[in-house]
Amino acid sequence: MGRLAALGIALLLAARPEADTWAQWRGPNRDGLSPDTGLLKQWPAGGPPLAWKATGVGEGYASVSLWGDRVFTTGDVGDSSFLIALNAADGKQVWQTKIGLIEKPYDWQGVRSTPATDGTLIYALGAHGDLLCAEMATGKERWRKNLPRDFGGRVGGWKYAESPLLDGDHLVVTPGGKQGAVLALKKESGEPVWQSKEFTDGAQYPSLLPVEIGGIRQYVVFTMQSVAGIAAKDGKLLWRADRKGGTAICTTPVYRDGIVLVSSGYGVGCNAFKITSEGGAFKAEEIYAGTQMRNHHGGLIAFGDHVYGLEDGGQMKCLEIKTGKEVWADRSVGKGSIAYADGHFVVRSEGGKGAVALVEATSSGYKEKGRFTQPDRSKKPSWPHPVIFGGKLYIRDQDVLFCYDVKAK
Secondary structure, rough: HHHHHHHHHHHHHHHOOOOOOOOOOOOOOOOOHHHHHOOOOOOOOOOOEEEEEEEEOEEOOOOEEEEEEEOOOEEEEEEEEEEEEEEOOOOOOOEEEEEEOOOOOOOOEEEEOEEEEOEEEEEOEEEEEEEEEOOOOOOOOEEEEEEHHHOOOEEOOOOOOOOOEEEOEEEOOOOOOOOOOEEEEEEOOOOOOEEOOOOOOEOOOOOOEEEEOEEEEEEOOOOOOOOEEEOOOOOOOOEEEOOOOOOOOOOOOOEOOOOEEEEOOOOOOOEEEEEEEEOOOOEEEEEEEEOOOOOOOOOOEEEEEEEEOOOOOOOOOEOOOOOOEEEEEOOOOOOOOEEEOOOOOEEOOOOOOEEEEEOOOOOOOEEEEEEOOOOOOOOOOOOOEEEEOEEEEEEEEEOEEEEEEEEEE
């Protein structure tokens, strides 16, 4: 990674609020960029040392969030879904709180939503739309809602998979449906603040992306029919672009320098939109579209002038974010998920033996710095995204959570 790129990412991370936390899905800005530094630049043979292994986190595909000495995730245990707190030092369970009953067996059973916390309260969403607020320290329930029952929610057949967004005093989610696709609640009480009545697409599976464009705080929402910007203040529809998906939409959008990039699998590919504002009026203009990045749900990361991801064809790719031009491609670990920290990506295969690799974050070519095979692989896809925070790497596979020490010695 060049000096200018390294300086740029350091300044970006330093300018963020709560840049020293990993309190929700994909971190402080939901972009997958960890603020960690001082990490291993090369993994030893066999991978970094294992700090601890936890079992009993249930069935599911959720990743983890962290605050202080706690690690949080969600999982199905028996006939119910649970929000689970672990001790960050050793992985031992501290408490678990029921999110809701599992209504019936469903495809890819298990919670997919990563919890969000402000250090006092914590929030989790179950696959059937049960939205729970609990006290972070004890797990005691504070309030709960149900997105279909309370807000007219409508979602695809694989049920709810987004991770709730904490933004200031509000908790923001995507129930989908005619009452409004996006919903803001008071985080303390669960009382509705607004619901986006102008935007009524059914929900899909991506999580909301908070951005500021033209001085206006807004949430980028990605559905089967649209990409849109919803005003954080009042739920007003600021802009919308047609963008038809196929079968399912799963990947959280990325944003860089006025460009919103979305990608989905099932052969559809990627689309980039330039979002501009003049006199308070927003405009979305498509600047490119193609199949060079077909990302099912492993995520994309915008870093510098490029975007990186593991696409459905089984390659890791680097694209120019402004043009969509493919810069390089490599087989890497195959189709899977991606995370960033300290000048490197951690990429994780969704299939096979669960390969995990360290890759230098550079547009000059694919440079792998070590890999290992995840132990105790389940028979299900390893879809949970890796998390790198506090000198640790977290890898979830169904009922098992691994914590690796990746701090440089």
